[in-house]
Amino acid sequence: DADVTQTPRNRITKTGKRIMLECSQTKGHDRMYWYRQDPGLGLRLIYYSFDVKDINKGEISDGYSVSRQAQAKFSLSLESAIPNQTALYFCATSEPFAGGNTGELFFGEGSRLTVL
Amino acid sequence: LAKTTQPISMDSYEGQEVNITCSHNNIATNDYITWYQQFPSQGPRFIIQGYKTKVTNEVASLFIPADRKSSTLSLPRVSLSDTAVYYCLVGPRVVKAAGNKLTFGGGTRVLVKP
Numbered sequence: 760d761a762d763v764t765q766t767p768r769n770r771i772t773k774t775g776k777r778i779m780l781e782c783s784q785t786k787g788h789d790r791m792y793w794y795r796q797d798p799g800l801g802l803r804l805i806y807y808s809f810d811v812k813d814i815n816k817g818e819i820s821d822g823y824s825v826s827r828q829a830q831a832k833f834s835l836s837l838e839s840a841i842p843n844q845t846a847l848y849f850c851a852t853s854e855p856f857a858g859g860n861t862g863e864l865f866f867g868e869g870s871r872l873t874v875l
Numbered sequence: 876l877a878k879t880t881q882p883i884s885m886d887s888y889e890g891q892e893v894n895i896t897c898s899h900n901n902i903a904t905n906d907y908i909t910w911y912q913q914f915p916s917q918g919p920r921f922i923i924q925g926y927k928t929k930v931t932n933e934v935a936s937l938f939i940p941a942d943r944k945s946s947t948l949s950l951p952r953v954s955l956s957d958t959a960v961y962y963c964l965v966g967p968r969v970v971k972a973a974g975n976k977l978t979f980g981g982g983t984r985v986l987v988k989p
Contacts, residue, residue, distance in 0.1 A: 763918075794979070801962065802919070802979040818978070849918045856966070861909070866918025 762786045765850050765867035773875050778837040780870045782850030791833040792851040792864070793817075793825060802849065808833055840874040847871050879963045884984040893950040895983050897963030900944045908939060908946045911962045913982070919962060923948070950985075958987045 763784045772778055782791065789810045794802040804817030806825040814825060822844060826834045837844055848870045856862025880898040887893045899908070907926050911919035923930055925937040925946070936949040950957055960982040 799981075801981045804978065847916070851918065856907075861907075861921070861924045862966075863909075863921040863924075864911070864919070866920070869916060869918055871916075 761868065763850060763852055763865055763867040765848075765870045767870060768868065769871045771873045771875065772840055774839075774841055776840050776874075778840050778872065780835045780848055780850075780872070782833045782835070782867060784831050784833075784850075784852045784865075786852050786865060787830075788852040788854055788865070789830060790853045790855065791827070792853070793823075793833070793835045794849045794851060795819065796847045796849065796869075805835065805848075837872075837874075840872075842874045845872060845874045879965055879980055881961075881963050881980065881983045883981065884986070886986050886988060887953055888988050889954055890952050893953050893957070893985060893987075895948045895950075895961055895963075895985070896945055897948070898945045899963070899965045902943050902965055903967065905967045906943075906965050907967075908937065908943075909964045909966070910935070910937065910948045911964065911979070913960045913962065914958075919979070922961075953985075953987045955987050955989065958985060960984050 766781045792807045793805040795805055796802045803819050805819055805823050806817050808814050808827045811827050811830055824836045850867040851864040853862050853864045854860040907924055909924040910922045912922050913919040923932055923935050923937045925939050927939050930937045938947045962979050962982040
């Protein structure tokens with residue numbers, strides 16, 4: 760089983776619908792992230808959480824919200840989906856980038872969202 | 876966070892060595908350099924990380940000159956399966972709330988041909 764699991768893997772929805780992408784991890788990491796990737800482009804950070812009580816906006820948080828239900832679960836919501844939110848979404852986890860740790864990001868397999 | 880510049884794409888052939896250079900002119904004293912590899916429709920995967928001089932692991936080598944304004948990822952004897960996008964990231968290794976927000980740029984698309 761994957762250490763970082765995303766559901767759903769693929770989703771097609773219509774403009775205006777509410778969508779939730781879920782992420783769960785078994786790595787025991789406190790830090791979790793949501794990234795978005797558009798075709799041919801790099802990854803852009805949407806939100807990140809350094810522990811259950813900590814939620815922070817990333818580069819492109821407008822139109823998105825998140826919930827950290829537990830150390831192992833971090834959900835991304837699109838309250839009213841629009842076509843330009845069509846993208847590949849990745850969840851990631853990491854240990855702190857300090858001490859003996861590299862801060863390596865461990866990514867899920869991605870959730871492909873299409874908004875019509 | 877330091878801005879990075881990498882070539883958009885590179886072509887190579889099986890068995891050759893591939894070197895990808897990343898420029899990071901405004902790298903800070905406490906910044907580390909990290910490289911990730913991404914295959915199509917998969918999340919990026921950590922390859923290597925370094926601060927100065929040379930770092931080598933079973934996958935790649937990372938060369939960092941004394942001024943640290945650039946770094947070169949070296950992939951020895953590539954195979955077709957090394958075709959991927961390679962990202963150079965530069966960021967601090969300090970324990971603070973704003974740390975660890977590594978930014979992925981466009982990366983370098985490496986195509987390995989038979």
